Amino acid sequence: MEFRKFFLKANNELEGGSILPRARRITCKKCQKQVLVSKIRKNYFVCPECGNYFSVRCRRRALMLCDRRSFRELYGELESRNILDFPEYDNKLAAAMEKSREKEGVICGEGTIGGIRTCIFAMDANFMMGSMGAIVGEKITRLFEYACDHSLPVVGVTVSGGARMQEGMISLMQMSKVSAAVKRHSDKGNLYVVLLTNPTTGGVDASFAMLGDITLAEPGARVGFAGPRVIEKTLNQSLPKGFQRAERVMECGFIDQVVPRDKQKEVLERILKIHSICR
Amino acid sequence: MIGMNMEDYEIVLSARADGRLTAKDYINGLTTDFMELHGDRLYGDDRAVIGGIGLIQDIPVTVIGIEKGKNTQERIEHNFGSAGPEGYRKALRLMKQAEKFKRPVLCLVDTAGAFCGIEAEEHGQGRAIADNLYEMSTLKVPILSIVNGEGGSGGALALSHADRIWMLEDAYFSVVSPENCANILWKDTGKAADAARALSLTAQKLFKAGLIDKVVKSGDMKGLASDVYKELHSLMQKSTENLIDDRYRRFRKVGY
Numbered sequence: 001m002e003f004r005k006f007f008l009k010a011n012n013e014l015e016g017g018s019i020l021p022r023a024r025r026i027t028c029k030k031c032q033k034q035v036l037v038s039k040i041r042k043n044y045f046v047c048p049e050c051g052n053y054f055s056v057r058c059r060r061r062a063l064m065l066c067d068r069r070s071f072r073e074l075y076g077e078l079e080s081r082n083i084l085d086f087p088e089y090d091n092k093l094a095a096a097m098e099k100s101r102e103k104e105g106v107i108c109g110e111g112t113i114g115g116i117r118t119c120i121f122a123m124d125a126n127f128m129m130g131s132m133g134a135i136v137g138e139k140i141t142r143l144f145e146y147a148c149d150h151s152l153p154v155v156g157v158t159v160s161g162g163a164r165m166q167e168g169m170i171s172l173m174q175m176s177k178v179s180a181a182v183k184r185h186s187d188k189g190n191l192y193v194v195l196l197t198n199p200t201t202g203g204v205d206a207s208f209a210m211l212g213d214i215t216l217a218e219p220g221a222r223v224g225f226a227g228p229r230v231i232e233k234t235l236n237q238s239l240p241k242g243f244q245r246a247e248r249v250m251e252c253g254f255i256d257q258v259v260p261r262d263k264q265k266e267v268l269e270r271i272l273k274i275h276s277i278c279r
Numbered sequence: 280m281i282g283m284n285m286e287d288y289e290i291v292l293s294a295r296a297d298g299r300l301t302a303k304d305y306i307n308g309l310t311t312d313f314m315e316l317h318g319d320r321l322y323g324d325d326r327a328v329i330g331g332i333g334l335i336q337d338i339p340v341t342v343i344g345i346e347k348g349k350n351t352q353e354r355i356e357h358n359f360g361s362a363g364p365e366g367y368r369k370a371l372r373l374m375k376q377a378e379k380f381k382r383p384v385l386c387l388v389d390t391a392g393a394f395c396g397i398e399a400e401e402h403g404q405g406r407a408i409a410d411n412l413y414e415m416s417t418l419k420v421p422i423l424s425i426v427n428g429e430g431g432s433g434g435a436l437a438l439s440h441a442d443r444i445w446m447l448e449d450a451y452f453s454v455v456s457p458e459n460c461a462n463i464l465w466k467d468t469g470k471a472a473d474a475a476r477a478l479s480l481t482a483q484k485l486f487k488a489g490l491i492d493k494v495v496k497s498g499d500m501k502g503l504a505s506d507v508y509k510e511l512h513s514l515m516q517k518s519t520e521n522l523i524d525d526r527y528r529r530f531r532k533v534g535y
């Protein structure tokens with residue numbers, strides 16, 4: 001029953017976030033061309049005209065990577081509260097839920113990839129810029145603990161502006177909490193593959209995004225700790241071309257491979273296969 | 280207590296004020312026979328982080344502190360207390376050394392935030408902070424972190440994955456600076472005081488929320504020295520397994 005709901009929901013419109021209207025054609029922001037929505041969808045949400053990457057909602061992400069009908073959501077009932085009674089946070093949460101059609105900025109679950117049982121999390125840029133609050137941290141921590149208990153690999157897709165300031169120190173400390181859970185999972189010999197997507201910055205970059213055994217990234221994705229405008233302002237100079245882009249971050253030594261969207265499932269399948277034999 | 284009668288934003292300002300004690304003062308006040316150890320053994324020696332070995336009474340310790348400096352010359356030397364990846368990697372190197380020789384680690388945290396720059400980014404600022412959180416979570420020796428001034432976001436957190444986090448009563452620890460927060464939310468840095476209140480960043484509030492373990496009275500170095508000794512002594516009685524499990528639980532419960 002639940003599966004059916006996903007598919008109906010997912011097929012309703014282009015999964016580029018609610019910025020994209022329910023139309024047959026949309027204008028690509030990069031090449032300004034009118035493109036058929038159905039064509040974009042078939043092309044892994046990449047513009048068939050210019051190769052521009054549209055953002056992908058978390059649920060669609062999980063479905064794109066998992067084998068057909070294998071994904072089962074976990075901890076989907078968890079929902080954020082305004083713990084600090086922070087001004088305007090209630091409204092922002094409500095707006096984020098409406099925009100993303102999710103209860104939180106990350107979806108967690110279990111499925112198979114190339115037939116291999118795997119735990120998956122995927123973050124959602126439409127939920128307050130993929131920011132990490134207590135529930136995002138809690139869900140990912142639970143997933144790593146579950147994967148650790150069952151000796152399962154974890155595949156994570158990150159997209160985040162960083163820690164969610166409306167939850168103050170509680171959100172900052174999610175970095176510590178998740179990192180500790182990743183360590184426990186790793187110390188038992190389990191595999192964690194992370195796929196960095198645009199943008200992965202701030203507190204997520206400075207924690208579980210950078211802790212994978214194997215680190216993949218989408219072409220052109222911004223990956224970095226400090227925001228580019230903050231750096232520009234601090235240094236009072238413009239930034240070099242390609243700075244903080246996946247290709248450059250790979251040159252700097254922090255990414256194993258930049259993988260185009262249509263190859264991601266295949267690459268993950270290969271990695272998981274090799275590790276399933278090694279153990 | 281000072282913190283009780285001060286507005287949250289006044290505490291932020293006092294945590295940044297000139298003339299405050301810095302990491303070096305605490306090292307002098309809390310340890311004897313201190314000897315500084317330099318470098319991350321990978322690339323450089325980040326002077327925003329000072330580290331070394333010494334004694335707290337009869338306990339050998341590793342001390343790591345973020346140093347802001349006291350006058351212009353010192354501030355420049357220590358990069359205004361904003362560490363780059365080399366600083367965090369130096370800290371981790373010294374923590375691993377402490378683990379080898381079974382001595383506890385004392386961290387002194389005082390930073391507006393990790394350094395923002397092209398080099399810092401390309402040398403892996405995010406990875407360096409992440410690595411500290413990751414490795415500190417299973418370090419086999421006790422870790423006590425004291426936020427003695429500014430606890431500026433991830434850059435401060437990277438030295439705070441500890442068994443105990445203490446804060447000076449006039450220190451703050453925050454996910455974002457109140458000025459940036461006000462700017463992002465209300466496009467008005469003038470509302471920093473409102474942001475400071477909303478962020479719940481003072482030692483008193485964080486203690487009440489169970490996020491830190493002790494509020495330290497300022498201006499009482501002797502009292503602090505005795506408390507630090509007692510705490511390290513008691514943490515050292517724990518088995519390694521209990522120490523690491525308790526540390527895991529300490530952060531595991533945050534936010535849920």
Ligand SMILES: [Zn+2]
Nearest residue numbers: 028031047050
């Ligand atoms: Zn296009």
